[in-house]
Structure formats: C-alpha cells, structure tokens
Amino acid sequence: MHGTTVLRSVIMKKSVIGIIRANQSGELFNVAQALHEGGLSCIEITMTTPGALRAIEEAVGKIDGVIMGAGTVLDAPTARQAILAGAQFLVTPTVKLDVLEMAHRYGVPAIIGAMTPTEILTAWEAGADMVKVFPASTLGPKYLQEVHGPLPQIPLVPTGGITADNAGEFIRAGAAAVCAGSWLVDKQAVAEGHYEVLTERARRLVEAVRKARNP
Ligand code: 3PG
Secondary structure, X not given: OXXXXXXHHHHHHHOEEEEEOOOOOOOHHHHHHHHHHOOOOEEEEEOOOOXXXXXXXXXXXXXXXXXXXXXXXXXXXXXXXXXXXXXXXXXXXXXXXXXXXXXXXXXXXXXXXXOOHHHHHHHHXXXXXXXXXXXXXXXXXXXXXXXXXXXXXXXXXXEOXXXXXXXXHHHHOOOOOEEEOOOOOOHHXXXXXXXXXXXXXXXXXXXXXXXXXXX
C-alpha cells in the first residue's frame, strides 16, 4: 500500500487530530506529550507557531506512537521544510494545490482545507487525502451533513471550534475525523503548566468521538 494511504487510514481510524497553535515555542513537546497521554495519536503543529519546525523534529519518533504533522502550510517551500523536519502529514487552511503536490512528491499525505462544495470537490479531485472543512463550527454539523450527502466518498475533517461537546454531532453528520485546537490546548492551562487539563480534554474528545461512532 502507498505510504499516504497507510497514514490516511491511521488518521481515519483515530478520528481525532489535535492542533497545537502557540504564540511561543516553549513547552511544545510537553503539550504534545500531554495530548498523547489523553489518547491522541495524530498531532499537528501549525507553522504560525514560532519554532514549529524544531518542535516537529523534536517530537517525531520521540513520543511513541504519535504521528506528527505540520498545519497552516501555505506554500510549497514551507511544505518541503516541514517534510524535511519529519512532518508525517500536512494540513492547509485553504485549497493550496502546490502544497498537495509537494506533499505527494515525497509520499506525505495532505489534508486540504476547503469550505464550499466546489472547493471541497476541487481539493478531492486534485488528490487531497482528506478534506478539512473550515471553519466548521461557523458552518455547523448540518452543513457537513448536507455536503456529505452528495459527496459521501470524500473523507471530511471538520476543523474550527471543535470541542468535546460538538465533536460527536460532526461525526454523526458524516465526518471522517475531527480536528481540534484552541479548546483542546487551553492557553491558560499551558501558561500555568497544568498539562493535565490538556490530557483530560484530549480524553473527553476521544471519548465523544468513540461514543458517536459506537452509540
Ligand atoms: C486552526 O487551524 O487553528 C483551526 O482552525 C483550529 O481551530 P480551533 O482552534 O477553533 O479548534
């Protein structure tokens, strides 16, 4: 099986991706570890985070069983840098086909961001491994369900405003996985070094998704 297919099936099986978007680079490793302790195996560090590449490099292979990705990848050079740092998947907020091309050149799966049905299908036809539907909580689970109806073959990953309270609704609406950032990685908890808060939120999120899949 092709590498991108293997990773995509792991991401789909886990069904939850944690996003780390921070204003400073300190403690990124601890944040990733805390999320992993809560049951997350797929973690993305956004390229808006200072020191993101270093953090990806540091975490890859050091947290057992975790797949590390790079998020908010806006161009092909950044995609290449992230891949060289060890990123095992890439995520974009918009339909960036140059990022997709670069990812696939090196056998790395890409989750491409889209909002409208046309953008979603464009990303899929271009070869996106999964399509991130963004901003999900603004659009709502009903939007996802309505798009999923005629496009059931596209693995949709709602992103933006995902919490343990709404994740189940998105899964029931047809999401292949959910992606959560600011609710999961609570800024105040990180600032105060309360990583157990992150672990607990990760646990709640994983449990909400599990329940929605096996009621
Ligand atoms: C992001 O790329 O930061 C996502 O949109 C995450 O959104 P969230 O922080 O609302 O979960």
